Amino acid sequence: MKVRLGQWRYTLLIATAFASGLVIGGTGHWPLHQAFADDSGNTDIYQELKIFGDVLQRVRAEYVDPVNDKELIENAINGMLTGLDAHSSFMNAKAFKDMQIQTRGEFGGLGIEVNEDKGLIKVVSPIDDTPAARAGIKPGDIITALDGKSVIGMSLNDAVDRMRGPPNSKIALTIKRQGVDKPIDVTLTREVIHIQVVKSRMEPDGIGYVRLTQFTEQSDAGIKAAVKKLEQANGGKLTGLILDLRNNPGGLLDQAVAVSSDFIPEGEIVSTRARHPEDSQRWDARGHDILDGAPLVVLINAGSASASEIVSGALQDHHRAVLLGTRSFGKGSVQTVIPLPGNTAMRLTTARYYTPSGRSIQGLGITPDVLVRETRDAPANFGGEREADYSNALANEGGTNPTHIPPRTDLPPALKQLPDKPPEGFPAFDLTKPDTTDFQLIEAREAIKILASKKTVSQE
Template sequence: MKFRTALLFGVPVLCGLTAASALSNPHGHYDFIARAHAEAAPAASKDAANNHAETYKLLTLFGSIFDLVRANYVDPVSDRDLITNALNGMLSGLDPHSSYMTEKQYADMQVQTTGKFGGLGLEVQGEDGHVRVVSPIDGTPAWKAGIKPGDYIVAIDGHNIDGAPLNDAVEKMRGKPNTKITLTIIRAKTTKPIVVTLTRDIIQIEKIRAELYDKTGYIRIPQFTEETGQQLKAAYNDLTKKAGGKLTGGLVLDLRNDPGGLLTQAIDVSSAFIRSGEIVSTRARHPKDSQRWDANGSDITDNMPIVVLINGGSASASEIVSGALQDHHRAVLLGTKTFGKGSVQTIMPIPGNGAIRLTTARYYTPSGRSIQGLGIAPDVVVKESREDPVFSIREADLSHILKNQGGNQTKPPARSDLPALAKNIPDEPPENWPAFDLTKPSTDFQLQEGLRLARSMAGIAAPDPVASLPPVQHPSKPAAPEKNEAPHH
């Protein structure tokens, strides 16, 4: 394809953080359209003529309904609004990730590479007319306010938004920095709606974050942007210097709640750990548009033990990295199953009239599996908490999703290289585990077990984080009265 198939957006529409332009050729969509017509030309036969006749009938139907709506709708409506709505319906009806963008929406989308936009820092997904939170962006007003994945936003500034188009809700949440906004939220297992007032802020792309836990490195990738590959290498180099030249306790790569981003950066990140072989392949409608990307022959860690943290908010580009590292047995995946978005979206600008985001291919892991609608299962299952997972919505739960097809298997290759400790790691925190606090890594059960597993794989002492906890305190029952004791009144 002449345009660059570099976007794997699809989980969220970003409130205050818009999607990036991934175009190497801003006019590439014209080449695509011309080629599609050329390929169709040899098929001009009786069947093709019948198809054209059917198309003309359907376009006549569209025109008739257009005239009826314009003439009879309860309020006057502009032709542009009607056509825009029709375009939205045509694309969103194909799959959850294809859509039409107006000029303003397209301009907003391009902001992501500069990373400055007024908003809340929420990633949201439309679900049957509802607005559901996929995850808050680290460090943003939404994150600080305690908004959680799985929350439903039902009102903005006291006005009900249930049933409204997703883009309308997103527009209302965006706005000038330092302005107030009130959200009404419904949360599972909470009997009353939660009302939170937030102050919009400049939302900047969260950069890679790195920490050193003793001799074990930790790198968090919140999203795959144009600088992710470079930031990863810089973060790793800084960690090795802090550790005295080598991370003897291995590395933990955190992809939890990472909604994805640029395909090119997913390839760069995977190639930083895999020396040779396939990283990912894409298969498009026309075989000649299918592509494959291989590792670049280097491993910045020199085969260091790696643990990757994943969960239901890990989608798209983060699933490509997870799948590649799992298929090559280069890392052990710990956490819960990922979102399951296995499609590629391409941005095709329509000069003067916005752009379309169109699903143009499926992607496949090195072993040839498509994770579309299935997600990537961890090698070691560890839940975040003892409660039901908040990520009850995944790709498979969305309406009219793309079918999973073309892959040669749905399960990862069998692994015989897992460390012995993997069998002994509990799948959920114990009763006496402290309540999770985003600002306290010691309360992050998945992280602590990931650090423990990485250390075990590196052959150093891997203390059990549960061992140091105080004993479980159960409420004591009052002693039963003795038989000859008079009852109290």
């Protein structure tokens, strides 16, 4: 069985469906009498199924235009699943294949991750070095039209189909952005997306920087190789490391556990609690600290979700890292991808996950140890929609009370003195000049210096 924990949204292949969860084998279908075995006392279900059959037949016979039976059934199944929560859905054969392609870290499209909520197509995050990122599309943007055609009333699947197309072909997106009065028109050129999930470079003062864009099959190996390369470039040891998980939407659960284990030698990383206690699980660290105790700062924001929150929560609970940035997305549920006949599949929310201290992140997210806003005028919860804002979002249940978690007492007081927003006149963020325009990164470097100074004093 291969374990995946979810990206919390629809990802374009241009817009390709990236299902989340635990990938399991089996046929994925059961006899009707078995499916309702637990509800043997509820005879109403059979009456409801009869109504469904009557509606299906009436639509087939009397709808104004001829209908496709396969599409009707798929729409009905998808409606049943999407009505449960924001992450359960049906995948037709193409969507299921797209999901499998994306977990390998390569797919075609615009490089934009979107979700549907209350009839709106919302951008969750652009992927680094893709047409969407280069065009300046931001988390929280609402796509209102595609090639001039309104998406109102359009399903997410339909919007995805319209955004698909051959490489080098163009598509125009009309976007509504919070704080901007007029619609923004952006023309993108489709291309094959090769996701470089790990990027690294040396920062000043012997500080290493590693950005992880998604949790794919290459993530853990990429982190290890990047840290080794940075250490070699700095004479064998780093002053500290900045791990950038901003706008990282998540991915494979086993990779989240492995990346956490790169810095936590032992102890719990994450646990899941399902409807049936026997289906609950726990994952422990199985590695060693590749930094050998050097300071670690993790950057998070509202686009950090799912597997990113597992890693952030584990590092925070084990006091192995300082989290800096803004509150994360709050996707604390697990989806199981169940294969169905015809090379289709369903993704079904089957559990909630919890940090080592027992916190449920669902709907709440991870609060950073040091709040640092991206821009001067951004509120503390800057970043657009979060999990709790979605229709039918799961409740936060079963965990420790987040309002009674003891504050960390192991942090140097100087960390709390770092400014929580850029000064007046700070330049706007420029992707090509992160060293001088990325305020959160600048403060992360300062945090590393403070932590390194404390470590030196303690050793003396």
